[in-house]
Amino acid sequence: xxxxxxxxxxxxxxxxxxxxxxxxxxxxxxxxxxxxxxxxxxxxxxxxxxxxxxxxxxxxxxxxxxxxxxxxxxxxxxxxxxxxxxxxxxxxxxxxxxxxxxxxxxxxxxxxxxxxxxxxxxxxxxxxxxxxxxxxxxxxxxxxxxxxxxxxxxxxxxxxxxxxxxxxxxxxxxxxxxxxxxxxxxxxxxxxxxxxxxxxxxxxxxxxxxxxxxxxxxxxxxxxxxxxxxxxxxxxxxxxxxxxxxxxxxxxxxxxxxxxxxxxxxxxxxxxxxxxxxxxxxxxxxxxxxxxxxxxxxxxxx
Amino acid sequence: xxxxxxxxxxxxxxxxxxxxxxxxxxxxxxxxxxxxxxxxxxxxxxxxxxxxxxxxxxxxxxxxxxxxxxxxxxxxxxxxxxxxxxxxxxxxxxxxxxxxxxxxxxxxxxxxxxxxxxxxxxxxxxxxxxxxxxxxxxxxxxxxxxxxxxxxxxxxxxxxxxxxxxxxxxxxxxxxxxxxxxxxxxxxxxxxxxxxxxxxxxxxxxxxxxxxxxxxxxxxxxxxxxxxxxxxxxxxxxxxxxxxxxxxxxxxxxxxxxxxxxxxxxxxxxxxxxxxxxxxxxxxxxxx
Numbered sequence: 001x002x003x004x005x006x007x008x009x010x011x012x013x014x015x016x017x018x019x020x021x022x023x024x025x026x027x028x029x030x031x032x033x034x035x036x037x038x039x040x041x042x043x044x045x046x047x048x049x050x051x052x053x054x055x056x057x058x059x060x061x062x063x064x065x066x067x068x069x070x071x072x073x074x075x076x077x078x079x080x081x082x083x084x085x086x087x088x089x090x091x092x093x094x095x096x097x098x099x100x101x102x103x104x105x106x107x108x109x110x111x112x113x114x115x116x117x118x119x120x121x122x123x124x125x126x127x128x129x130x131x132x133x134x135x136x137x138x139x140x141x142x143x144x145x146x147x148x149x150x151x152x153x154x155x156x157x158x159x160x161x162x163x164x165x166x167x168x169x170x171x172x173x174x175x176x177x178x179x180x181x182x183x184x185x186x187x188x189x190x191x192x193x194x195x196x197x198x199x200x201x202x203x204x205x206x207x208x209x210x211x212x213x214x215x216x217x218x219x220x221x222x223x224x225x226x227x228x229x230x231x232x233x234x235x236x237x238x239x240x241x242x243x244x245x246x247x248x249x250x251x252x253x254x255x256x257x258x259x260x261x262x263x264x265x266x267x268x269x270x271x272x273x274x275x276x277x278x279x280x281x282x283x284x285x286x287x288x289x290x291x292x293x294x295x296x297x298x299x300x301x302x
Numbered sequence: 303x304x305x306x307x308x309x310x311x312x313x314x315x316x317x318x319x320x321x322x323x324x325x326x327x328x329x330x331x332x333x334x335x336x337x338x339x340x341x342x343x344x345x346x347x348x349x350x351x352x353x354x355x356x357x358x359x360x361x362x363x364x365x366x367x368x369x370x371x372x373x374x375x376x377x378x379x380x381x382x383x384x385x386x387x388x389x390x391x392x393x394x395x396x397x398x399x400x401x402x403x404x405x406x407x408x409x410x411x412x413x414x415x416x417x418x419x420x421x422x423x424x425x426x427x428x429x430x431x432x433x434x435x436x437x438x439x440x441x442x443x444x445x446x447x448x449x450x451x452x453x454x455x456x457x458x459x460x461x462x463x464x465x466x467x468x469x470x471x472x473x474x475x476x477x478x479x480x481x482x483x484x485x486x487x488x489x490x491x492x493x494x495x496x497x498x499x500x501x502x503x504x505x506x507x508x509x510x511x512x513x514x515x516x517x518x519x520x521x522x523x524x525x526x527x528x529x530x531x532x533x534x535x536x537x538x539x540x541x542x543x544x545x546x547x548x549x550x551x552x553x554x555x556x557x558x559x560x561x562x563x564x565x566x567x568x569x570x571x572x573x574x575x576x577x578x579x580x581x582x583x584x585x586x587x588x589x590x
Contacts, residue, residue, distance in 0.1 A: 018495050019415045026408035027423060029464035032445060034430050037438035044441065098330060101323050104315075109327075115573065116331050119338060122520055122568040128547040128557050129341045141340070144356035175334065180467065180517065180586070187583035208319055222587020229431055229588065237434040259436050266440050267529070275440055283437045290432040 038283065044276035051270050062277035073278070075253060076261040080236060080285075083257060086170055088235035091177035092227060098178065099185035100212065114186060120176045127244045134158040134168055134245075159246055162254040169255055172245060173238060181227035188223030192216055221297070228293050236286050239263060258282045338565065344558035345369070352555050368555035372563070375546055375556060381534045383542065390523060390539035393455055397462040398518040402511045405468035410499050412469075413477040414485060424473060428588070430466035439529075446530055457530035462522060468514050474585045475510035476503065509578035510585075516575055520568045540564055 045062055049055035066073045102113045120126070133141045136157040143155040158164045196215050205211055217224075239259025242248075246255055248264070258278060266275035344352070346364040376383035412420040435442070442461070451457040480503055488498045504511070526540045543564060547557035572579075 019411060019417050022407045022411035022415060022495070022499070023417055023420055023423070025404045026464055026469060029404065029460065030423070030427065030430075030466070030469075033442060033461040033464055034438065034466065035426065037441035037445060038433075040441035040444065041438060094330075098327075101327050104320070104323050105327065111576065113327060113331065114576065115569070117334050118572065119565070119569060120334055122572055123338065123524075123561075123565045126337055126341065126561060126565075128544075128561055129337045129344075132344070132554070133337065133340065139355065139357060141357055141359065145359075148356055175337065180583070183579055183583045184586045187580045187585075188587065190580060191584040208315060220587070222589055223583075225588035226586050233432055233434055237436050239436060262436060262439075272440055279437045279440065283433050286433040286437070287429065 041276045041279045041283070044273055045280040047273040047276075049271075049273040049276075051272055055273060058273065062274050063281075065274070066277055066281070072253060072256060073258075073261055076256045076258050077281075079255060080238075080257040080259070083166075083169065083173075083238050083255075084232075084235040084289075086166075087173045087177065087238065088231050090170070091174055091235065092181070092231045094174060095178050095182040095227060095231070096185050096224075099182055099189055100216065102186065103189045104208065117178050118182065121179050121182075123176075126176075127241075130172055130245055131159075136160060160251040162252060165246060165250065165254045169238075169242065169246070172241060173235075176241075177231065177234070179230060179234070181230035184223045184226050184230075185220070188220035189216060192219045225294060225297055228297060229290055232290050232293060233286055236282065236289065258285075341558045341561050341565075345555065345562045347555060347558075349555065368559040369563075371553070371556040372546070372559045375553075376542075379542065381537075381542075385535050386537060386539045386542040389455065389536060390525075393458055393525065393538065394519050394522040397459045397522045398515055400459065400463040401465055401468050401518045402514050404463045405465075405472045405514065406504060406507070406511060407499065408469055409472035409476050410503055413473050414480065414482070414503070415495070424469075427466045427469050431470060443529060452530055453532050453536065454530070455536060458522070458525065458528055462518065465518065465521075467517060471514055471517075471582060471586055472507065472510055474587070475507055475582055478585045479510075480506050509581040512575045512578040513582035516568075516571055516579060519571055523568055524564070 044055060046057055046059055047055035048058050048061075098117050102110045102117070105113065135141070135143070136155060136159055138144055138147065138155045140155065140158070142158065143152070146152045147155070156164060158168050192215065196219065197211060200211060200215050205214060237259055239257050239262070242250055242255045242257060242260055243263065248260060249256060250260075258281065262275055262278045262282065265271045265278060269275075340359065343359065343361045345368050346361045346366070348363055348365045348367060351358065351362060408420075411417045412424050446452060446457045446461075449457075451460070484502060485498055488502055493501070524540060525538055526544055527537070531537060543557075543560035546553055546560050
């Protein structure tokens with residue numbers, strides 16, 4: 001009896017061990033490279049830290065300085081929100097409309113179309129081409145094109161004139177915005193139960209626009225949620241592409257964002273405590289906005 | 303699932319609407335493809351066409367000279383170019399395999415073995431989808447330094463193993479596509495969990511890991527520079543190409559050729575596994 005018990009418990013113990021061996025590698029790495037860094041970033045945001053000496057606690061000083069003494073941060077915050085407010089929803093709608101329209105087209109066109117629209121995301125690094133297209137001298141393709149059409153007589157400084165910089169950025173961001181969210185939409189639309197459409201037809205739905213509104217959209221709410229998370233996160237984090245195309249700092253800090261401000265203090269000035277305060281604010285913005293939009297999307301369906 | 307509607311007749315479709323949509327797609331399609339076509343066209347231009355004024359969009363006398371130039375530049379660089387290629391391939395392949403394997407195993411543990419506390423961890427992974435790596439860059443650097451991986455390719459590869467998107471996609475797919483009954487039957491037959499995982503689960507979720515492979519590979523492949531890498535001989539292929547692009551206007555043609563070359567590999571990988579991607583992403587939805 002005693003022996004049977006130990007055998008039993010040994011087997012349980014072994015099962016537990018095997019079970020945990022499945023999740024442990026990921027858990028350790030995820031903790032090490034994601035969870036721990038978030039916690040450390042928040043803790044360091046309350047310190048002065050320059051990578052050389054031990055950090056010392058300054059409590060809220062970094063945050064106070066950010067909001068009261070750093071006018072560039074306030075500008076970066078505004079720019080980030082403006083850029084996110086434009087590219088987030090536009091990118092989201094663009095992804096969805098593209099996915100939906102592709103699905104309306106014949107199969108072959110759809111396959112090629114998906115590749116055409118996803119290729120920019122695959123391309124990763126097309127900065128050189130954007131620089132050539134938008135180059136500020138008469139050799140820039142867009143400038144020479146407009147000049148040939150007679151629409152302008154002198155080249156426009158697309159990358160240095162504040163009037164054009166934001167639109168140019170929006171174009172570049174939208175161009176590469178059809179990522180995982182877009183693929184999720186493509187799949188979600190194809191996965192809608194066909195019998196729903198047939199039933200709807202019997203119930204008097206007469207065209208594709210009504211189908212879209214009454215059936216397709218409500219059927220793929222989980223994909224919409226996923227797509228929303230993807231586009232909120234990326235639209236608030238726009239930074240590297242700005243530095244690559246517009247340089248750092250962008251002319252007159254026109255396109256200075258939280259992400260580029262963070263790069264400046266973390267990557268160049270080594271004021272790590274301050275940079276971590278910036279990172280913590282960005283973290284709060286991203287997670288907060290995601291939560292709000294999630295709640296809001298969930299309510300729409302009720 | 304994705305193919306279910308293949309033979310069904312589409313209802314309520316007006317010809318006018320179809321034409322309108324085709325025009326719309328074509329317009330946006332042109333917007334998407336123009337930079338890529340432009341770079342292909344640039345890469346085929348002979349020297350005199352690169353510098354004609356006004357610049358022309360399409361190449362008139364295509365030549366592969368720029369590719370040959372690129373090849374020569376590669377051959378004469380101080381660090382052998384094969385070294386850059388090796389670094390990129392090594393990072394992409396090892397990072398992708400590790401990411402697929404480790405996320406799949408964890409996804410299995412969460413949704414099929416229902417390990418205690420794993421649901422909480424999954425919620426954290428979903429939360430991690432909501433912020434980008436920018437946020438954790440500084441402490442991430444400290445962690446890598448602590449591990450002694452500064453100036454080592456492992457600094458790029460190992461963190462990629464635990465990218466949150468990987469676990470998320472694998473878990474969603476497994477949950478919806480792998481029937482529990484099947485696993486129960488295998489257990490009764492005496493199969494070990496590892497055997498079940500590799501012989502049954504991974505076979506069923508093939509579309510999912512092929513998709514994850516694309517995401518992972520694409521991200522690692524396009525990696526340019528990294529704050530962890532100093533030594534020239536540990537830099538990536540993309541970094542070397544961007545150096546060529548940055549080395550001045552005289553190499554515009556070679557630069558365009560370089561960007562075409564970088565684009566080629568992920569596009570081929572995507573074409574090969576496109577139908578799997580669609581099947582996988584159908585389960586990617588997020589519940590509120």
